[in-house]
Amino acid sequence: MLSERVGCIDAGSEYCPCYLAETNDCLICSHLQGKSFCDCNWSGVCIYQNFYWYGNKKSDIRTVVEGRIIEKKKVHEEIVIFKLKCTKTLARQLKQPGSYVFLRDPEKPYFFSVPMSIMDSDENTGEIHIAVQIIGPKTKSLLKCKEKILIKGPYWNGxxxxxxxxxxxxxxxxxxxxxxxxxxxxxxxxxxxxxxxxxxxxxxxxxxxxxxxxxxxxxxxxxxxxxxxxxxxxxxxxxxxxxxxxxxxxxxxxxxxxxxxxxxxxxxxxxxxxxxxxxxxxxxxxEGICGSCSSKTKNGKVVKMCKCQLDAKAVLEGRKVNG
Structure with a gap:
């Protein structure tokens, strides 16, 4: 079963506290879960203290930037590799294992945003490389992008x-x-x-x-x-x-x-x-809001897997995956 002790990939980053702090759903802070006592396993700067300093509001939110398509190379009938120009800061933030971003055609509405893992990143040139498997309407829409593409990030829980x-x-x-x-x-x-x-x-x-x-x-x-x-x-x-x-x-x-x-x-x-x-x-x-990535622990607690760090074996056990 899934462990009750969870971690948050955003804890201590510039994006903490997040929206979940405002709704008493923080993954780490017991005060920001609506409890009257401290029972967290976080060893960094107090999340509740930061929340108080920010005026009982969330910290910065991830913004959407306009990326330039340097190259769009079809290497397989289902795989297209995008080489995108973004800021050097974002490229540096996306060098961590498990990094991903949301991509979207500028001509499409927000619900066309699709999460994509980073394959490679170069902070010196401000380039990121992403392999896209063309499956459904979201990924198909990315093929229509010619010069620009919208990038939202960084995200790290891959x-x-x-x-x-x-x-x-x-x-x-x-x-x-x-x-x-x-x-x-x-x-x-x-x-x-x-x-x-x-x-x-x-x-x-x-x-x-x-x-x-x-x-x-x-x-x-x-x-x-x-x-x-x-x-x-x-x-x-x-x-x-x-x-x-x-x-x-x-x-x-x-x-x-x-x-x-x-x-x-x-x-x-x-x-x-x-x-x-x-x-x-x-x-x-x-951002832990929509609930599409939610999983339950053995005691029925809902955790947001877009942010939550759990033991790998516990995740597979909780999902009852067979070999």
Whole structure:
């Protein structure tokens, strides 16, 4: 079941306190949950104190900026890579693993905004790279953008267990990714390499049948292995890699079912490894308001997964995902 002790990805940032503080729904602060006592697990600057200093109002909100389309490259019948020009500040903020933004065609209304993971970011040039899988009306509308596109961000909760990822240094790390989830893996790889980790990147091309991130990882010092997790021999080979590699952290990027297969492989070999996963919640507003990403804890508490940090295994258990 989901743990009652949760974290918030925005806590302590310039976007805290947020709208949830005004409605007594803060993920962290017990005072801003309507309680009369302090019972938080937050070790930073007091969120309630900041809320009081701001005049019992939220802090800054994320704004929409107009980005320029530098390149729009179709690499697959379903995949288009956008290279966008934004501010250097936003590009710097989006270098964190799990970063994402909302994109929208300037000619469309606000409800066409769609969350997209950042594949790469360069704060020196103010560029961000995003791989878009064309599926429905929101992503199809992005194809019609010619020169400009609206960008709202930064958002950061694309990885669950981010603390484990960021604190891993000089260790052996295994990253397993499938399909479109190869895109957000690039930021995680670069962050882990910066911390002097040895990385094995296990790639499953998935239904796409291609590895569209090759240009982003070809010059990086990591070992790549291609497997098919849909086949029994692929799972066996992955288990062999896990058993022989002496890994301290495993990062899974894919569907919840893919996460469960990776988790089961870890459990089968009986080794203690930190487990990190991509966040597959249905994110719509990114601010914890709309409720599309809501999950319930074992005691019935509703948490907002666009902001909430929970243990990866607890998330999969709470969703009752089968392998």
């Amino acid at each position: 990885v669950l267990g981010i603390k484990n990822l960021k604190t891993t240094k000089k260790e052996n790390v295994l990253i397993a990714a499938r399909g479109i989830a190869l895109a957000p893996s690039v930021l995680a790889i670069k962050y882990l390499l910066k911390n002097n980790n040895n990385i094995t990147f296990v790639i499953d091309a998935g239904k796409l049948g291609m590895i569209f991130v090759n240009d982003y990882i070809k010059d990086l010092p990591l070992k790549t292995i291609q497997l098919n997790f849909k086949k029994e021999e692929g799972i066996k080979e992955f288990s062999n890699i896990l058993e022989k590699g002496d890994y301290s952290l495993v990062y899974s990027a894919g569907s919840d079912r893919f996460h469960k297969r990776v988790e089961q492989a870890i459990e089968n070999i009986g080794k203690n490894m930190k487990f990190v996963i991509s966040n597959n919640s249905h994110i719509c507003c990114g």
